[in-house]
Amino acid sequence: MIHPTAIISPQAALARDVSVGPYAIIEAGVEIGEGTSIGPHAVIEGRTRIGRNNRIFQFAAIGGPPQDKKYRGEPTEVEIGDGNTIREYVTINRGTTQDAGVTRIGNDNWIMAYVHFAHDCQIGNHTIFANACQLAGHVHVDDWAILGATTLVHQFVHIGAHSFTGMGTYLPQDLPPYVTAAGNTARPYGINSEGLKRREFSTQAISGLKRAYRTLYRSGLGMEDALRELQAQSRDCPEVRTILDFISRSSRGILR
Known part of the structure; x- marks a missing residue:
């Protein structure tokens, strides 16, 4: 299961059935759970904990120090859950003491x-990041979000659950749940109806979200008035x- 050319520190902790490809490097402090596979030439370093049944492909670089001039070698971390697929040349940097101290990926x-x-x-969990998505520091992405290829996300932006971005999107502000956005700079383009249907949201829920979208983005109401209207709508659509x-x-304020 371990290729003879792989370099694995004696201070790394790998479950018995972890597989490691040729020329991969796994440094001290790394923990890898059952059923996970590490591809050729992958580099995993720092205080990195990886769960079960992940597939990490060749040339991925996980747990490297943050690209932050304030970083002074503090013992920050990367945490990766279970069942993730991490393809070629993905880079995941560890956290900083200015924030949570950990870069975290769910399941x-x-x-x-x-x-x-x-x-x-x-x-979060069940997200999809198409090729060459780039997330700056401190970005939060909630469950079931899908980011199209080459989506760029400004630091501290929050991306809501079940949202969707088109290819080449630049997000400088928060993207609310369920909303589709595209463009550079991003503009809203309706509710992610197709994704919600695939996840078996009811027709009533989708209709209620479409109504909420029109209130927020098409009614011409100011933010305070729109929020009051959404408050009333939430009684019929949780x-x-x-x-x-x-x-x-x-x-940062929402995309609007």
Whole structure:
């Protein structure tokens, strides 16, 4: 299961059935769970904990120091859950003491080639990142979000659950749950209806979210008036409450 050319530190902890390809490097402090495979030439370093049944492909670089001039070698971390696919040339940097101190990836995420997660990013579950998505530091991505190829995300941006971006999108502000965005700079283009259907949201819920979208983006209402209207709509559509909660926590302001 371990290729003879792989270099693995005696201070790394690998489950018995972990497989490691040719010329991979696994440094001290790394922990890797059952059923995970590490591809050729992959480099995993630092205080990095990887869960079960992940597939990490060739040339991935995980756990490297953050690209942050303030970093002084503090013992920060990367945490990766279970069942993730991490393709070629993905780079995942560890956290900083200015934030959570950990870059965290949940479960069952699909991360395509050349994706970059900078320091302190927090990635949920069941997300998809198409080729060459680039996330700056401190970005949060909630469950089931899908980012199209070459999506660029500004630092501290929050991307809501079930949202979707088109290819070549630049996101400088928070993207609310369920909303589709595209363009450079990003503009909203409706609710992610197709994704919600695939995840078996009810027709009533999708209709309620479409109504909420029109209120927020097409009614001409100012933000305060739009939020009051969404508050009323949330009584009939609980999913609208998710949008309201997201907006209330936004630090950069939402895409609008």
